[in-house]
Amino acid sequence: MQHQQDKLARPQNVNSAIEKSYSALSQAMLMRMIDRATAMTGKELTPAESQLWKAQFAKYPPQVIQAAFDAHAMQSEFFPKPKEIADLIAQQAQKDKLDDSAAMMEENRKTRKRLAAEGLPHGPAQFGGLMAKLKEVVKSIPAPELTSKRRSELKEKVAELSKEKVG
Secondary structure, eight states: OHHHHHHHSOOSSOOHHHHHHHHHHHHHHHHHHHHHHHHHHOOOOOHHHHHHHHHHHTTSOHHHHHHHHHHHHHHOSSOOOHHHHHHHHHHHHHHHHHHHHHHHHHHHHHHHHHHHHTTOOOTHHHHHHHHHHHHHHHHHSOOOOOOHHHHHHHHHHHHHHHHHHHO
């Protein structure tokens, strides 16, 4: 879920001018959607309510705000509560996460099918082959010579670590 929230939240590591511009776009979209909702329902917002909406939704991209208000307009004839819009945004994030997972699984299926068609190992056979190659590579790395001095250093390190663990 965190991954999806990262996608929906305002981009990080951007300079101040871009961030201000992004926030202004989000607020403009929010106000446009609120104006549309007030026109449809006849409800007028107080300045304090407008500020609450701005504070709550400034972190979301304009297209996410619009999608949530569009979904709400299709479901209700009443003016939305901030929680309803927040819930719709969260539902869309969950749907996007599921869509991403499904797309990744489909890509994995296609890759396995392609590898099988080419007569190449795939799935557990591919993993087993890779692990066997890794084992051979590790075995081919020469071990350092274990001198009596090095053996003594290692024993001291083990004793030191054992004391830290107990203490």
